[in-house]
Amino acid sequence: MHWTPEHAQPLNQWPEQHLDVSSTTPSPAHKLELPPGGRQRCHYAWAHDDISALTASNLLKRYAEKYSGVLDSPYERPALGGYGDAAFLNGAKGDPEPWPGPEPPYPLASLHEGLPGTKSGSGGGSGGLGGSPVLAGNLPEPLYAGNACGGPSAAPEYGAGYGGGYLAPGYCAQTGTALPPPPPAALLQPPPPPGYGPSGPLYNYPAGGYPAQPGYGALPPPPAPPPAPYLTSGLAAPTPLPAPAPPRPAPTSYSFQAAEAGVSLKRKAADEGAEGRYRKYVYEPAKAPAADGASYPATDNGECRGNGFRPKPPGAAEEASGKYGGGVPLKVLGSPVYGPQLEPFEKFPERAPAPATRGGFAVPSAEPPKGVDPGALELVTSKMLDCGPPVQWADVAGQGALKAALEEELVWPLLRPPAYPGSPRPPRTVLLFGPRGAGKALLGRCLATQLGATLLRLRGATLAAPGAAEGAHLLQAAFAAARCRPPSVLLISELDALLPARDDGIAAAGALQAPLLACLDGGCGAGADGVLVVGTTSRPAALDEATRRRFALRFYVALPDGPARGQILQRALAQQGCALNERELAALVQGTQGFSGGELGQLCQQAAAGAGLPGLQRPLSYKDLEAALAKVGPRASPKDLDSYVEWDKMYGSGH
Numbered sequence: 108m109h110w111t112p113e114h115a116q117p118l119n120q121w122p123e124q125h126l127d128v129s130s131t132t133p134s135p136a137h138k139l140e141l142p143p144g145g146r147q148r149c150h151y152a153w154a155h156d157d158i159s160a161l162t163a164s165n166l167l168k169r170y171a172e173k174y175s176g177v178l179d180s181p182y183e184r185p186a187l188g189g190y191g192d193a194a195f196l197n198g199a200k201g202d203p204e205p206w207p208g209p210e211p212p213y214p215l216a217s218l219h220e221g222l223p224g225t226k227s228g229s230g231g232g233s234g235g236l237g238g239s240p241v242l243a244g245n246l247p248e249p250l251y252a253g254n255a256c257g258g259p260s261a262a263p264e265y266g267a268g269y270g271g272g273y274l275a276p277g278y279c280a281q282t283g284t285a286l287p288p289p290p291p292a293a294l295l296q297p298p299p300p301p302g303y304g305p306s307g308p309l310y311n312y313p314a315g316g317y318p319a320q321p322g323y324g325a326l327p328p329p330p331a332p333p334p335a336p337y338l339t340s341g342l343a344a345p346t347p348l349p350a351p352a353p354p355r356p357a358p359t360s361y362s363f364q365a366a367e368a369g370v371s372l373k374r375k376a377a378d379e380g381a382e383g384r385y386r387k388y389v390y391e392p393a394k395a396p397a398a399d400g401a402s403y404p405a406t407d408n409g410e411c412r413g414n415g416f417r418p419k420p421p422g423a424a425e426e427a428s429g430k431y432g433g434g435v436p437l438k439v440l441g442s443p444v445y446g447p448q449l450e451p452f453e454k455f456p457e458r459a460p461a462p463a464t465r466g467g468f469a470v471p472s473a474e475p476p477k478g479v480d481p482g483a484l485e486l487v488t489s490k491m492l493d494c495g496p497p498v499q500w501a502d503v504a505g506q507g508a509l510k511a512a513l514e515e516e517l518v519w520p521l522l523r524p525p526a527y528p529g530s531p532r533p534p535r536t537v538l539l540f541g542p543r544g545a546g547k548a549l550l551g552r553c554l555a556t557q558l559g560a561t562l563l564r565l566r567g568a569t570l571a572a573p574g575a576a577e578g579a580h581l582l583q584a585a586f587a588a589a590r591c592r593p594p595s596v597l598l599i600s601e602l603d604a605l606l607p608a609r610d611d612g613i614a615a616a617g618a619l620q621a622p623l624l625a626c627l628d629g630g631c632g633a634g635a636d637g638v639l640v641v642g643t644t645s646r647p648a649a650l651d652e653a654t655r656r657r658f659a660l661r662f663y664v665a666l667p668d669g670p671a672r673g674q675i676l677q678r679a680l681a682q683q684g685c686a687l688n689e690r691e692l693a694a695l696v697q698g699t700q701g702f703s704g705g706e707l708g709q710l711c712q713q714a715a716a717g718a719g720l721p722g723l724q725r726p727l728s729y730k731d732l733e734a735a736l737a738k739v740g741p742r743a744s745p746k747d748l749d750s751y752v753e754w755d756k757m758y759g760s761g762h
């Protein structure tokens with residue numbers, strides 16, 4: 108880069124051509140800033156305040172080049188210190204007048220005046236400042252593109268805010284700090300790595316841009332970095348971020364739901380139109396019994412199996428209409444195969460037979476009990492063993508809450524194996540108290556059926572009749588027989604007959620209490636896990652505390668309510684061929700209020716006896732029953748019923 112005289116231009120034209128002068132009229136502030144007597148030298152000083160930062164930077168670079176050219180010139184090179192800024196830039200060689208500011212300003216006019224190249228005009232001279240147009244023309248275009256010295260336009264990348272108009276009217280030019288010249292040594296240093304600059308951390312973007320953050324859309328493009336006016340020419344421009352990623356497509360995670368919604372909506376509309384509120388259920392065809400004889404295979408874990416209906420499985424409609432139904436609409440398929448059985452009394456679901464494994468309740472006893480007379484044991488077994496038909500829960504009319512309590516608190520704990528070795532034992536004694544004929548013994552039989560146990564029945568009056576010694580002997584034999592046949596249920600009715608409070612003249616009354624308590628302690632203790640003792644009494648108040656505490660559960664068996672009475676009557680009359688209409692049955696239920704189950708049975712027997720129909724020559728009529736009502740009545744008084752309720756509140760287990 109050498110300056111030639113033919114390319115020289117008048118120095119007074121140079122600033123206008125090569126500086127980004129946006130205004131030729133200095134502002135009043137600038138005028139005031141001019142030093143006295145220095146207008147000629149510094150009349151362009153205000154102009155560089157108005158140039159853009161990029162232009163000033165490029166100008167600095169250019170000056171640096173010129174410094175470098177001077178240093179590289181073949182002429183006798185003065186010492187670097189001989190080009191002191193003060194002397195050189197002020198245009199007066201040897202001018203010792205220092206600039207006031209800490210950093211020298213750019214008095215361009217004085218600079219040109221002091222250029223040695225302009226005076227010598229020798230070819231190959233150093234790059235004096237007057238040779239800047241030549242330098243601009245010789246420099247590669249990209250290096251100086253856009254600058255005020257050689258570029259076609261003056262910093263087009265800057266907005267209006269950088270054009271000089273941002274200066275406030277009262278702005279005072281900082282002559283010493285406007286544009287500090289960078290040290291030439293810094294310019295001579297090797298360029299830093301690409302992408303690194305003075306503000307490297309700020310603009311040191313990764314080559315590929317920032318990766319998109321998961322879960323968010325494309326990041327908005329960061330603000331474009333300014334063109335780094337102070338970067339050296341060899342620095343690479345910051346890597347621009349890639350173009351904003353196209354907008355993310357709509358989330359597809361709901362495509363399944365959307366597709367399903369389309370199908371399900373269609374199906375829903377069809378089902379609702381065809382089946383209405385029952386669209387969720389479908390007839391389940393009968394399944395082949397499992398190999399082990401169970402009604403349901405073990406792998407079938409469907410819900411609501413007992414009632415024969417189950418939630419509609421996918422494709423079940425097609426199966427029903429195609430594979431099983433043969434196109435027959437679902438609503439004409441009839442009742443389900445596994446529908447609930449017609450319960451004679453109330454809708455208490457019939458339970459499955461007792462399972463083969465009875466948990467801790469079944470503990471077989473191999474050897475006969477010691478100390479028990481074999482004759483007595485044989486007598487008890489033959490006389491007291493109940494071989495009646497099994498009694499299911501549905502055979503007991505009414506008593507829904509009581510049956511549920513018995514099942515949950517007695518049957519299930521007994522049938523369930525112990526949770527852990529030290530788990531508490533389920534109750535082995537239960538007391539059922541209530542009016543006579545209320546169904547206490549019936550419930551005892553039902554418990555034996557549910558437990559799959561052998562039922563042994565004892566009556567307190569029967570035990571006490573032969574005397575205390577004989578009664579105790581029989582009592583011990585009964586418990587021994589129960590232990591020999593586990594699981595077994597020992598049903599002791601009229602329990603109060605064994606207690607001393609009884610005043611019916613039986614001599615043995617009260618004498619059997621001690622043997623009873625001893626048998627309860629031994630027969631229902633840890634050594635007799637397979638025995639359940641069910642005591643019943645219509646006089647719970649006769650039980651002393653010791654006897655009462657021997658029974659872990661105490662349930663009140665109340666008289667049957669209206670619906671239960673109707674069911675008991677229907678069953679009893681059906682056995683005699685009597686069929687009452689609804690009105691007659693309702694009137695009969697109304698007229699038997701306060702009757703127990705046993706008394707309702709007596710009523711039907713009395714009606715048949717009164718009609719003189721021992722051989723069922725004709726069915727019973729309502730009039731026969733009306734006539735029997737005059738002879739059979741409830742025995743439990745309201746006072747007695749209140750006493751039961753009170754005792755139940757005090758000692759009952761509740762249900």
Ligand SMILES: Nc1ncnc2c1ncn2[C@@H]1O[C@H](COP(=O)(O)OP(=O)(O)OP(=O)(O)O)[C@@H](O)[C@H]1O
Binds near residue numbers: 504505600667704705
């Ligand atoms: N809830 C009931 N459902 C059907 N039958 C019943 C019901 N309650 C009582 N019975 C019938 O009444 C009769 C007497 O019942 P049960 O012997 O069980 O009464 P109880 O309470 O034991 O009387 P008691 O106190 O005199 O021993 C039985 O034939 C029984 O079938």
Ligand SMILES: [Mg+2]
Binds near residue numbers: 544600
């Ligand atoms: Mg009884």
